[in-house]
Amino acid sequence: MDMSAYPLELPEGDRPMVRFMNVTKRYGNLVVLDKLNLDVTEGEMVTIIGPSGSGKTTVLRMLMTLETINGGVIYVDGKPLTHMARDGVLVAADERHLRKMRASIGMCFQHFNLFPHMTALQNCMEGPVQVLGLSRQEARERSEELLTLVGMIDKKDQHPSRLSGGQQQRVAIARALAMRPKVMLFDEVTSALDPEVIGEVTNVIRKLVSEHNLTMLMVTHQMGFARDISDRVCFFYAGKIEEQGPPDELFDNPQRERTKQFLSAVKEAD
Amino acid sequence: MSFNWRWDFTWEILPRLLLATLNTLIAAGAGYAIALVLGLILALAQRTGWRPITVAVREFVEFIRSTPLVLQIFFVFYVGPQFGIRLSPWTSGMIAIGLHYSAYLSEVYRAGIDAVPRGQWEACRALNMSTRDTYVRIVIPQALPPSIAGMGNYLVGIFKDTPMLSVIGVAELMHTANAIGSESYRFLEPFTLVGLIYLAISLPTAGLIRLFEGWVRRKLGM
Amino acid sequence: MPIWDFLEIYGARLASGTLVTCAQFVLAAVIAIVVALLAGLGKLSKNAVIRGVSTVYIEAFRGTSLLVQLYWIFFVLPLFGLTLPKFVAGFVSVGLNVGSYGAELVRGAIQSVPKGQWEAAYALSMSPARRMRRIILPQALALMLPPWGNLLIELLKGTALVALISVTDLMFQAKQINASTFLSAEAFGSALVIYYILARFLITPFMRWMERVIARRLGRA
Numbered sequence: 001m002d003m004s005a006y007p008l009e010l011p012e013g014d015r016p017m018v019r020f021m022n023v024t025k026r027y028g029n030l031v032v033l034d035k036l037n038l039d040v041t042e043g044e045m046v047t048i049i050g051p052s053g054s055g056k057t058t059v060l061r062m063l064m065t066l067e068t069i070n071g072g073v074i075y076v077d078g079k080p081l082t083h084m085a086r087d088g089v090l091v092a093a094d095e096r097h098l099r100k101m102r103a104s105i106g107m108c109f110q111h112f113n114l115f116p117h118m119t120a121l122q123n124c125m126e127g128p129v130q131v132l133g134l135s136r137q138e139a140r141e142r143s144e145e146l147l148t149l150v151g152m153i154d155k156k157d158q159h160p161s162r163l164s165g166g167q168q169q170r171v172a173i174a175r176a177l178a179m180r181p182k183v184m185l186f187d188e189v190t191s192a193l194d195p196e197v198i199g200e201v202t203n204v205i206r207k208l209v210s211e212h213n214l215t216m217l218m219v220t221h222q223m224g225f226a227r228d229i230s231d232r233v234c235f236f237y238a239g240k241i242e243e244q245g246p247p248d249e250l251f252d253n254p255q256r257e258r259t260k261q262f263l264s265a266v267k268e269a270d
Numbered sequence: 271m272s273f274n275w276r277w278d279f280t281w282e283i284l285p286r287l288l289l290a291t292l293n294t295l296i297a298a299g300a301g302y303a304i305a306l307v308l309g310l311i312l313a314l315a316q317r318t319g320w321r322p323i324t325v326a327v328r329e330f331v332e333f334i335r336s337t338p339l340v341l342q343i344f345f346v347f348y349v350g351p352q353f354g355i356r357l358s359p360w361t362s363g364m365i366a367i368g369l370h371y372s373a374y375l376s377e378v379y380r381a382g383i384d385a386v387p388r389g390q391w392e393a394c395r396a397l398n399m400s401t402r403d404t405y406v407r408i409v410i411p412q413a414l415p416p417s418i419a420g421m422g423n424y425l426v427g428i429f430k431d432t433p434m435l436s437v438i439g440v441a442e443l444m445h446t447a448n449a450i451g452s453e454s455y456r457f458l459e460p461f462t463l464v465g466l467i468y469l470a471i472s473l474p475t476a477g478l479i480r481l482f483e484g485w486v487r488r489k490l491g492m
Numbered sequence: 493m494p495i496w497d498f499l500e501i502y503g504a505r506l507a508s509g510t511l512v513t514c515a516q517f518v519l520a521a522v523i524a525i526v527v528a529l530l531a532g533l534g535k536l537s538k539n540a541v542i543r544g545v546s547t548v549y550i551e552a553f554r555g556t557s558l559l560v561q562l563y564w565i566f567f568v569l570p571l572f573g574l575t576l577p578k579f580v581a582g583f584v585s586v587g588l589n590v591g592s593y594g595a596e597l598v599r600g601a602i603q604s605v606p607k608g609q610w611e612a613a614y615a616l617s618m619s620p621a622r623r624m625r626r627i628i629l630p631q632a633l634a635l636m637l638p639p640w641g642n643l644l645i646e647l648l649k650g651t652a653l654v655a656l657i658s659v660t661d662l663m664f665q666a667k668q669i670n671a672s673t674f675l676s677a678e679a680f681g682s683a684l685v686i687y688y689i690l691a692r693f694l695i696t697p698f699m700r701w702m703e704r705v706i707a708r709r710l711g712r713a
Contacts, residue, residue: 066392099398107396113389117411117490127397130407159491179397336645336691337684338652341663345684348676433559437656444559457567465564468556 532598
């Protein structure tokens with residue numbers, strides 16, 4: 001593949017926080033994402049919706065470097081994430097480069113993935129102490145502040161097994177924020193929750209959107225929530241962005257046939 | 271000779287057997303320590319993601335597991351001198367038994383590590399943790415509790431296999447009982463006592479391991 | 493000495509040892525399977541005496557070493573008036589030892605058969621023996637076959653100890669060759685390889701085949 005078409009760094013004035021440039025992902029013969037182009041500007045909240053198997057979760061997982069990509073380049077804050085410059089061209093990133101770049105990205109998972117052998121507070125402190133090298137005191141202050149933000153400070157000494165799903169997800173959000181990422185990824189964070197606790201998690205995310213200037217990418221099945229808080233909604237279909245736009249436009253006046261079908265199918269299910 | 275248990279003879283040989291039991295425990299402990307460390311190395315070596323290493327280690331583990339320990343003990347003890355390396359019975363015994371059980375323990379570790387959900391690895395990735403921290407702080411602590419039962423079984427197993435060291439002259443319990451037998455022409459008491467001593471140690475140990483497992487789980491809040 | 497020359501001279505002895513090892517293996521396996529079934533079922537019996545005998549057997553043989561058991565059966569049993577030829581003492585000891593581990597597999601597998609199966613058989617008013625034979629055991633068999641594969645490898649390895657009471661098996665021949673030639677690497681090395689071949693290319697494939705047969709008969713293939 002000819003890498004010379006991809007700049008070593010994005011030019012000043014055209015530096016979105018995240019840029020997917022012709023990104024392709026395959027599993028064997030199955031093309032999950034086909035030459036995806038997507039920019040997310042700083043402070044923007046972009047929600048990805050679409051039927052299952054449309055590749056929406058893969059977008060987040062590639063950005064978190066949990067998946068490798070088969071073509072194209074992902075840039076974060078103007079610098080290549082999946083690649084690095086060597087002798088004036090981009091080559092596949094090594095582990096060191098990935099570690100450096102990954103520091104600006106945080107992620108929350110569908111199944112929380114809290115560390116079961118650590119309390120809520122220890123979960124939040126783990127990254128700051130071990131990875132960022134903060135003192136235990138600093139890490140504790142930062143973590144307690146964030147646990148307060150997500151309303152979990154009362155439970156800071158509980159192990160995950162003693163917390164409800166909604167509580168665990170709130171701790172997971174605090175844990176991710178404790179790393180001070182520039183970009184936060186939310187991968188179906190409410191899908192594994194009982195209906196009555198979904199609100200406590202969405203409220204935390206609402207608070208982040210209104211009070212913090214974080215760049216966020218979210219995959220969700222909750223259309224109402226997506227509409228409320230997104231700056232832009234992308235509808236994925238078969239590995240491509242079928243349609244995107246401000247939530248009101250996309251939900252009230254979808255242009256493409258597949259978008260209409262999907263939205264009416266979702267509405268019926270509600 | 272017929273069946274008549276002699277108590278005076280029993281009391282006479284018991285101290286000697288108990289002293290030899292100490293040697294047995296030392297042999298089991300040392301062999302186990304080797305196996306614990308070597309087993310971890312064998313388990314991690316199969317996770318490097320480099321296929322030749324994975325396949326080679328896998329085959330090595332299979333080989334060790336499917337051939338008799340007593341033969342391995344002979345092999346280590348006798349093959350060295352053929353090439354000019356002389357190992358004492360103790361050293362060769364510890365190498366053989368440690369190596370043998372490291373193969374089993376590597377399987378226990380592997381199962382334990384495989385049982386850690388993929389999401390835990392991904393969370394470590396998302397927190398940008400190094401591979402070393404991921405293993406030391408997250409994966410191994412979670413792999414430990416489910417591994418304890420297996421690790422405990424092999425501790426008892428290694429203890430019960432130490433009599434094989436007698437074949438190269440390590441003065442453990444079986445070797446001593448044999449010596450007593452051939453000195454006195456009485457086998458009933460020494461061999462029966464050896465059996466009882468083994469029972470007296472291995473049965474409570476199995477119980478203690480179960481208690482320990484529960485304690486570790488509570489300790490880790492799982 | 494090149495390994496080919498070694499095998500030319502000592503191959504026949506190693507082969508005869510291998511035959512003895514195979515014979516010990518088969519006979520010990522038969523004893524182990526029979527005893528495991530009896531003791532495994534016995535441990536689940538309602539009769540306290542049967543349960544007690546089974547438990548004592550299982551704990552005694554699992555709690556001590558095979559070598560101790562072998563020596564005891566060969567050297568001490570004659571004092572009680574029961575003298576076994578060394579060949580018989582060999583496979584009986586190995587069989588009884590492995591049978592005690594097998595008994596736990598049998599018990600565990602029977603207890604893992606879902607409760608609904610017991611109740612369904614009960615609802616058809618089957619006799620307890622029939623229920624066990626027709627409904628529970630076939631399902632338990634499928635559950636316990638994989639661990640039995642490992643156990644049979646342990647059994648093969650266990651037979652190597654019979655060399656210590658001078659049964660002329662593979663281990664014994666290797667020892668003899670070593671003692672007369674000092675070609676330790678060749679003697680013990682080829683024995684190790686033969687044991688490996690028996691375990692990896694005979695026992696393991698055979699057990700896999702058994703698993704497939706049983707799965708097919710249960711309609712799970």
